Amino acid sequence: MENQQSKLGFTKFAETWNGRLAMLGFVIAIATEVLTGESVLAQLGLM
Numbered sequence: 122m123e124n125q126q127s128k129l130g131f132t133k134f135a136e137t138w139n140g141r142l143a144m145l146g147f148v149i150a151i152a153t154e155v156l157t158g159e160s161v162l163a164q165l166g167l168m
Contacts, residue, residue, distance in 0.1 A: 129135065150161050162168040 153164065154160055157164065160168065
């Protein structure tokens with residue numbers, strides 16, 4: 122247990138997952154725009 126690194130904060134592990142989830146969110150946003158014909162902001166009611 123003492124040898125394990127913390128997985129919270131600005132660690133390589135956390136930043137890797139943050140990047141992966143950001144890429145996934147971007148792809149999902151683009152796919153929904155293509156499928157619905159509306160921008161993400163319009164879908165959220167902001168435009």
